[in-house]
Amino acid sequence: MSTVLESSAGGAADPAEAAFVYRDGGLQAEQVPLARIAEAVGTPCYVYAGGAMQATYRALASALGAVGLPTTICYAVKANPHVAVIRGFAALGAGADVVSEGELRRALAAGVPPERIVFAGVGKTEAEMAFALETGILQFNAESIDELKVLDAVAGRLGRTAPVALRVNPDVDARTHAKIATGKAGNKFGIDIDQMPATLALLRDLKNLRLDGLAVHIGSQLVHAEPYEAAFARLAELAREVLAGGWRLRHLDLGGGMGIPYGPARDGRSAALPLDAYVAAVKRTVGSLGLPLVFEPGRYLVGNAGLLLARVLYVKQGRSKRFVILDAAMNDLIRPTLYDAWHEIVPVAEPAPGAALEPVDVVGPICESGDIFAHDRLLPPVAPGDLIAILSTGAYGATMSSTYNSRLPAPEVMVRGGDSAVIKARPDHAAMIAQDRLPAWLEESGRTR
Structure with missing residues (x-):
């Protein structure tokens, strides 16, 4: 064999x-x-x-335990949205990271509790927002000021308060393929870190939103820990400023994008994100904040x-x-x-x-x-x-x-x-x-x- x-x-x-x-x-x-x-x-x-998927999840959860903070792993449904795949992770306690109403409905059908579901994406529609609010999800990862205004209006019409995490664009090079990089200033994702003061000022006037956290996601198929460390350090600095401004943060969302080996060592293509280095970067940057953490792995698990x-x-x-x-x-x-x-x-x-x-x-x-x-x-x-x-x-x-x-x-x-x-x-x-x-x-x- x-x-x-x-x-x-x-x-x-x-x-x-x-x-x-x-x-x-x-x-x-x-x-x-x-x-x-x-x-x-x-x-x-x-x-x-399926057995290998669940074994990978268990190993990741165990490794993240070394950070010493409460952790929620929300499987990124976009990687493989089959209900059987999602249910396998849900049975182990996983939540879900979704980017559409369809993915949200798949997560619910697979048995993921709504309070463990994160809704990300730059183009959420009003109908999607309303459905997610009525479902009772953990949070919306908001990616623009205009999105916050629309979400506030939708929540107001429904008589609800929308839980929000601000997705920060930290302007960090993820060192991955250009089509799956999401954390540079020229990418469409997240709110530029320089716009955070204005965004927080707006939030004080949007009465149907509740700031629960900050989020970051800089790309997919990352095989080096250094870009993560740079992004998490900027997120930690922002979190301290937000907390000093009197806001209450319930958690930090550190995203996903963890890379896997796609080939054998002989051709140099087998690089994978070293899990120990990743965990160490998390601990060094955000560990001292004492906030619960959310992770959104997809490809890494499946x-x-x-x-x-x-x-x-x-x-x-x-x-x-x-x-x-x-x-x-x-x-x-x-x-x-x-x-x-x-x-x-x-x-x-x-x-x-x-x-x-x-x-x-x-x-x-x-x-x-x-x-x-x-x-x-x-x-x-x-x-x-x-x-x-x-x-x-x-x-x-x-x-x-x-x-x-x-x-x-x-x-x-x-x-x-x-x-x-x-x-x-x-x-x-x-x-x-x-x-x-x-x-x-x-x-x-x-x-x-």
């Missing part, structure tokens, strides 16, 4: 056990052979290791606990490249196309020791040159019909998928130990087409022919 996912230190990436391992000649999800899943539900499909299972359709030799064409496509996993994201790709059948590797482009069947998972990736020889696993797709995989080219959505399967269950079935073509509606004039045109 060999471990597929490894940390840069050479140990299992999951704190309790490797989510995916080769055993008896084939890749398994925990104790379930992927070949068996492919036979049952077809490909492409997403497979999640990313490495998921994979996209696909089958090789063709192996095509071009003039200068060899292409491995899969039945999965960019509509199933858009991260490589959207972010130039790197995912480890492995055959499901365990390669022979010392198997020769060859550079191939791993691509999908969609009529776009951007439908590609990897350029010049070194893989052992594969043939049509072979199963392939694209790793670390538990976060921002299925949730960002589409039906481009009228392709059927990939089903989702969850395993725990030796058990497996289809948690989202693949629809058929008739069901997808039935969602379309013809205008009356075209219906009549069809009947006269």
Whole structure:
């Protein structure tokens, strides 16, 4: 048996056990052979290791305990919004970080108590605000002065007081991909730290809002603790000023964005946020304030606990490249196309020791040159019909998928130990087409022919 996912230190990436391992000649999800899943539900499909997700949550909660303050972990639903995923964390006491009414409703359906739900996002609508107020959530992470004014008006109409945390933009470089950086002055997120005095002055006049906390979130897939420390230090300084001004803060929200390893150590892509350094940064910066803390991890909890299972359709030799064409496509996993994201790709059948590797482009069947998972990736020889696993797709995989080219959505399967269950079935073509509606004039045109 060999471990597929490894940390840069050479140990299992999951704190309790490797989510995916080769055993008896084939890749398994925990104790379930992927070949068996492919036979049952077809490909492409997403497979999640539920036991590994929960083990990661427990390890994170334990590590954060070293800060010595009351802690609430609110799972960032956007990473993977399946109700089964959310419920697994809720059963361990997790809250939820949501950015839409849809995500809020999913969190509630999964059993997350409203008082453990944080509503973030720069574009909350009045209808979303009203629903969240009536639900009784923990707080709104407010991101602009205009949002505060609208929220105050909505709360006034409902006769309620809205709990608010001001999301601060600390102007800190998160050292991550530009499209997922959120804490620089040029980003759309948060209230510029220089605008805080004016924002606090406005809050004194908005009688339907209650300032409960301050929040910060500087980006996603952070693998260095230093940007966190810089952001948390600025938040701590602001918190002291706010407290000195006579405001009562109930907690600080330190956001999420913790990075995971996306590849093996041999290519330098396996960097992950060192948890001990992160916890130390939290303790050094905000620990002395004595305020309860809220954390919003998403990718960190689910990313490495998921994979996209696909089958090789063709192996095509071009003039200068060899292409491995899969039945999965960019509509199933858009991260490589959207972010130039790197995912480890492995055959499901365990390669022979010392198997020769060859550079191939791993691509999908969609009529776009951007439908590609990897350029010049070194893989052992594969043939049509072979199963392939694209790793670390538990976060921002299925949730960002589409039906481009009228392709059927990939089903989702969850395993725990030796058990497996289809948690989202693949629809058929008739069901997808039935969602379309013809205008009356075209219906009549069809009947006269």
